[in-house]
Amino acid sequence: DSGVTQTPKHLITATGQRVTLRCSPRSGDLSVYWYQQSLDQGLQFLIQYYNGEERAKGNILERFSAQQFPDLHSELNLSSLELGDSALYFCASSPRLAVYTQYFGPGTRLTVL
Amino acid sequence: GIQVEQSPPDLILQEGANSTLRCNFSDSVNNLQWFHQNPWGQLINLFYIPSGTKQNGRLSATTVATERYSLLYISSSQTTDSGVYFCEITQGGSEKLVFGKGTKLTVNP
Numbered sequence: 001d002s003g004v005t006q007t008p009k010h011l012i013t014a015t016g017q018r019v020t021l022r023c024s025p026r027s028g029d030l031s032v033y034w035y036q037q038s039l040d041q042g043l044q045f046l047i048q049y050y051n052g053e054e055r056a057k058g059n060i061l062e063r064f065s066a067q068q069f070p071d072l073h074s075e076l077n078l079s080s081l082e083l084g085d086s087a088l089y090f091c092a093s094s095p096r097l098a099v100y101t102q103y104f105g106p107g108t109r110l111t112v113l
Numbered sequence: 114g115i116q117v118e119q120s121p122p123d124l125i126l127q128e129g130a131n132s133t134l135r136c137n138f139s140d141s142v143n144n145l146q147w148f149h150q151n152p153w154g155q156l157i158n159l160f161y162i163p164s165g166t167k168q169n170g171r172l173s174a175t176t177v178a179t180e181r182y183s184l185l186y187i188s189s190s191q192t193t194d195s196g197v198y199f200c201e202i203t204q205g206g207s208e209k210l211v212f213g214k215g216t217k218l219t220v221n222p
Contacts, residue, residue, distance in 0.1 A: 002157075033210070043199060043212035056208035090156065102146060102201075104156035 003027065004105035006091050012111045018079040021108045025072055025093030031055070032074040033094075033102065034066055038087040049074055050097050081112045115140045115204045119213035126190050126220050134185040134216045136200035144203035145176050147185050150215070151196045159185070159198075190220045 003026035013019055025032050034046040036059075045058035049068035060066075063081075068074045078085060088109050092102040116139040126132055136145070147159040160167050160174040162183065167174050171190075176183040187194055197215040204211060 002155075035212075042214050043201075045210040045212070048208065048210075056210070058209055088154065092156075100144075101158050101161045103158065104148075107154055 002103040002105065004091060004093050004103050006089075006105035006108050008108060009106065010109050010111075012113065013081060014113055015081055015083060017081050017112075018077065019081065019110065021076040021078070021089055021091075021110075023074045023076070023091030023093075023105060025074070025091075026095075026103055029093035029095050029103070030072065031094045031097065032068055032072070033092040034060075034074070034076050035090040035092065036087045037090060037107075038084075041087075043090075046076070055097070078110070083112050086110055086112045114209070115142070115202065115211055117200065117202055117211050117213040119198075119200060119216050121216060122214070123217045124219070126218070128190060128192060128220055128222050130190050130220075131186070131188045132190060132218070134187070134198050134218075136183040136185070136202075136213055138181050138183075138202050140181075141205035142178065142181075142202040143205050143208075145178075145183055146201045147174055147183070148199045148201065149194075149196050150199065156199075187218075190218075192220045192222055194218060195220050 005024045030051045046060040048056040066076045088107045090107045091105045118137045164178045171188045173186045199215045201212045
């Protein structure tokens with residue numbers, strides 16, 4: 001158990017809908033990262049937050065947004081969902097601003113029908 | 114952007130064998146990590162190794178940043194080592210993280 005929790009574990013929804021994925025980092029970790037893993041694209045970095053502020057952006061679509069709250073949990077919002085958004089979404093946390101060691105949550109499997 | 118290439122893409126071993134996995138990157142990096150994704154999908158950090166050599170039990174890793182590669186050594190492999198091994202880098206001059214496509218390791222009993 002990495003100490004990073006993600007909810008829900010599975011999510012099935014329809015095209016055009018909006019969903020919210022939630023991540024709670026390890027106790028004391030200030031940095032949160034979001035990743036998407038799909039068969040065709042592999043593991044893609046989406047976005048990083050540090051202590052509530054956006055720190056780095058990767059291949060995140062404009063239909064996706066994220067935020068980190070004062071209690072350090074983070075949410076990833078996916079809107080206008082398309083079939084191609086079906087993937088495993090991981091959250092990771094690390095203690096410092098610079099990446100030292102990342103701890104990954106179990107992931108949320110999103111299926112868009 | 115920076116390219117991260119892992120080799121080999123697939124590797125099949127008998128239990129007890131040794132292996133070397135490679136990660137090449139096309140530009141300078143600030144950080145480098147190795148991960149193992151087990152057959153249940155969980156990603157586990159193995160090493161944070163932007164340079165130098167580290168060892169943890171049967172696993173060790175070496176990064177030669179000046180030559181832009183990192184190696185992960187697995188000795189006396191066990192069936193529980195099966196899964197996909199990824200390297201992830203943080204590109205120098207930015208904080209973007211990039212994963213390689215991974216090496217899928219299968220260890221047969």
